[in-house]
Amino acid sequence: MAEIKLGNKTIFSESGGTLTAHNLPKQMVINAHVIHNNTKSTPSVGSHGTVMSGTYTKKLDDTHLYLHASIWGVGHYSGLCGTCFYWYPGNASYTSRSGTDIIYRSVACHYCYHGSWTVPNMDLLGIGRVTNLSAGLCTIGVGWATNNNSTTTKPFNELNPNSSNEARNQQSESHIIIYEVVV
Amino acid sequence: MADLQLNGITLFTESGGTVSFGSATPQGMIINVTVHRDFTRDSSSASGGGSTHTNWACGNFTKQLSTSMIHANFHMPFVDDSSGVCGTGLRIDNDTTLWRYGINYNYHNLIQNDSGDWSMQAIHGQCLWARGVVSAGVHAMNFGWYPGNGSTSESPWSRAKNPNSSDGARNPQHGSSVVIMEIA
Numbered sequence: 001m002a003e004i005k006l007g008n009k010t011i012f013s014e015s016g017g018t019l020t021a022h023n024l025p026k027q028m029v030i031n032a033h034v035i036h037n038n039t040k041s042t043p044s045v046g047s048h049g050t051v052m053s054g055t056y057t058k059k060l061d062d063t064h065l066y067l068h069a070s071i072w073g074v075g076h077y078s079g080l081c082g083t084c085f086y087w088y089p090g091n092a093s094y095t096s097r098s099g100t101d102i103i104y105r106s107v108a109c110h111y112c113y114h115g116s117w118t119v120p121n122m123d124l125l126g127i128g129r130v131t132n133l134s135a136g137l138c139t140i141g142v143g144w145a146t147n148n149n150s151t152t153t154k155p156f157n158e159l160n161p162n163s164s165n166e167a168r169n170q171q172s173e174s175h176i177i178i179y180e181v182v183v
Numbered sequence: 184m185a186d187l188q189l190n191g192i193t194l195f196t197e198s199g200g201t202v203s204f205g206s207a208t209p210q211g212m213i214i215n216v217t218v219h220r221d222f223t224r225d226s227s228s229a230s231g232g233g234s235t236h237t238n239w240a241c242g243n244f245t246k247q248l249s250t251s252m253i254h255a256n257f258h259m260p261f262v263d264d265s266s267g268v269c270g271t272g273l274r275i276d277n278d279t280t281l282w283r284y285g286i287n288y289n290y291h292n293l294i295q296n297d298s299g300d301w302s303m304q305a306i307h308g309q310c311l312w313a314r315g316v317v318s319a320g321v322h323a324m325n326f327g328w329y330p331g332n333g334s335t336s337e338s339p340w341s342r343a344k345n346p347n348s349s350d351g352a353r354n355p356q357h358g359s360s361v362v363i364m365e366i367a
Contacts, residue, residue: 002189002190003189004189004194004288005188006246012189012194012209013364014189014190014191014192017192017207018188018207018209018210019189019194019207019208019209020209021209021211022210029212029213030211030212031210031211031212032211032212032213032254032364032366034228034252034254034309034311036311036313038284052343057210058272068256069311070309072285072305072308086199098263112289114289114291114293116290116291116292117267117292118267119267119289120289120290120291121268121286121287121288121289121290122287122289123289123307123308146329160332161268162203162333163332164270166267166268167330167331167332168266168267168268168269168270168331168332168334168337169268169270169331169332170272170282170284170330170331171284171327172284172285172287173283173284173285173310173311175254175285175309175310175311176255176286177309180211180319183264
């Protein structure tokens, strides 16, 4: 175990041959992580729900997370449904979270419903910011939460279209990249 | 030549005045960013596709570490969508195992030409090559399409990529970009 410190702040540490970054200068990206999903699946309809998610271990308390989502779906469903980033501490499944559990949301994602053709690849896009998570394990995802509590909504029929939707498709892939930035 | 080490593990190394990351750079650090852009309108026939199809040879990048991952962010505008889907992707080198299909476009075939103004679409998205999949050294990033059914006569657009005023008088010259990040 060894550390590089400035004052009482650890900049880098070593343990068992693994180096870890800690208190780097403000506005620096100290960690980048990609949530990647290349499996076709079918979101369930509801007043709220999840499209895709993953876990992330936040390194420090005094950092923000910047999120960039590029998600591909197929099959027009709801014209709109309050698509959003969501996050919560820990790694419990989305469906296991009860109404009293906190799920933070930011309505910073959108998709373009146009109703033309039945199987276009539909982009669900967004850029988000998370400012209220402490260091440690958390869950980050993209989903939806309707403003009027309509219970029959979702952004599209399926996530990550492939050749079973249209023969010319390869297996589509969706991503949420996370940048942890010192503040 | 000098190294900054913790317990014998090199964090940074210096050679000839150039500072580089060591092989044990903390996971999650962005250690290299390469950007390639193309702002030239191209109206040549885009019909094609295949296992090593390349429409835009974006350029090279140098991967510093063998253990790192590569993430690419891509954007390419075009006018007049053609094939509904066609397996658009990014491919590193001419290695057919290194196609990634995180970039697509939303085909709609609506209001393509409104009195000479061609509505714009975009192929965009992200691609990921996991840690250790791509070797250290110089590699080429390529954009193309590889339809899942083997068709070789597909294309995202039928008019042009990187549109300009010839696709609508109010248009300046638009362009395509790819940002390639190496993450330890």
